[in-house]
Amino acid sequence: MKRRKATLTAAAAGTVAGVVGLGLLALPTSASSAPSLPPVGAEQLVESVLREQPPAMGGTVKVDNALGLPAIPGVPEGSALLGGGETRVWLDGHGRGRAQIASSGREQTIVHDGTTTWRWDSSSRTAVRSTHPDAKKPEGTVDPSAAARQLISTIRSSSTVAVDGTARVANRDAYELVLTPAPSERTVLREVRVAVDAEKRVPLRVTVLANGSSDPVLQAGFTELAFGEQDAGLFKFEPPAGATVKDDERKPDRNAAKDHPKPKIVGDGWDTAVVVDLPKGKERGEQDPLAMVKQLGKPVEGAYGRGWLISTKVGSALVTESGRAALGAVPEQVLVEALGSTR
């Protein structure tokens, strides 16, 4: 009898241990408290971010989005970057890098080996090569502190910039840089928070908060990060056997500018709206963008004629029947004004 009791106790303990283990797996991992770091000014922080070259590092970036995007027919949920997929990133600190965007059953790999960029897509088994003979940017010529001062003063005209506390991101201490739109800005965004690594001054996480919701609408940040030398083999790419190798046909800028009508910028700061003429999709054999907008959007009417409004938590887009589109992180009214002012 005694033995039976002991067995039952052990079995109960085993069951409880298993359930607790499952519970631990389900708990969110970020429960660590904010570290205490020496105070730093906003200018100083921005300047150090601009000054520091990204060091050699490897990590995993996760994008969480609660944008409230309408489901687009034909585009599978969880595709590419925005669906909460994980991207693994490696940098060697000298301009070479590798990114692998994983989604279920497929992967896109981007490798930049200094002179050539390879883009590999496992679902089509295509490797696209683009070369940059003059890849070296004249980086040394810009004074980071002057650039930071200018950047901050530009930002300050429409928002308040502050260092607001600290955070723990991917097991590293970070400062939280917060940009808040000035009260006069007509935007749907509440604030943008950037977590900057305290030691290496690398942005670790970007969080976008919108009005009317306490959870971030968009968050992209490292879930895992290690600084230090990375395997050199990661920064080379050999197209595998059986792959289709293509050269990137897109000529830089000149032709693209002719094909696409130039977008017009209306306003500045947070309530900037972009007005653009939609390309006619049928000529390219693609789906007509207007048809898709009609499916997704809410029909609206105004001085611009008839149109369709697509609104998300971070902004809205207004497309008119005549093929003009205005978009921005703003409420509908601002888009209507932008359409009116660019007519």
Added chain:
Amino acid sequence: MTTTADHAAAPLAGPVPRTSTLRLVRSELRWVLRRPRTLVALGLLLLVPVAMGVTLVLSSTPAGGSGRGGPPLLGAVIGNGLVLPIAALSITMMLLMPLVVSMSAADALAGEAAHGTLRGLLLAPVGRVRLVLVKAVGVLTVAALAAGAVAVGGWVTGVALIGGDGLVTLSGTTLPLGTATLRVALAAAWVAAQMAAVGAVALAVSAATDHPLVVMAAIMAGLILFTVLGGLSALDWLHPVLLTDGWLSLADMLRDPLPTDNLVTGLLRAGCYALIGLSLAIARTTTREG
């Protein structure tokens, strides 16, 4: 009839408990592996990747023609034979393998009860904990053999029929044959661990009923329920608890460098389920009327 005599005789044969456990396990394995339905099921599992390979060879479109629809990994198999074992594992682990494993778990306790032979085992001077553990070893063996059969069938078919120099990973790198074979073995072991978790839960159900069919029905219903729950994005918070949730991460075996996060989480989750299943099976068998 079952090997009640073997089970009963074992502890009488000598005072050393270790040998007797070994003999118990051996006789259980002999019993499990001589069952025609086990052999037929394992043989059919072996044929799944062969059939997939033959179909792909016969219908293969030129590279890049991975059609829409169908399991995402299948497109990667064309001209890249070493993906076949992993694709076959990921397809069979969803329903076929759990079916085979739960069948063997159903035979282990509920089947004996249905035949009236469990009573003999419970009355025999073998500890009931030991009895359940020996039965669990039998189920684990079937799980490992099932995963192994699919992996070996896939590997042989892939190399012989489809070929390809090494394994082209989803990341676009090429692994040499040796490393690729190691990956396949790792994938098979990971799947076997997941199936062991299914088997442990099936054993718990098996201990609670006298009808083998109930065990298989319960496991199938559970898997389907888990898959449905896993598809509901409103239940995000629940997903890390679902056994089936991590099963898609088997595709991580085809990425390079190997991302271990999700695979390790999957193993831990399977361990939790195995612990719960085994504990409940032991508890139920201990309290059962002799």
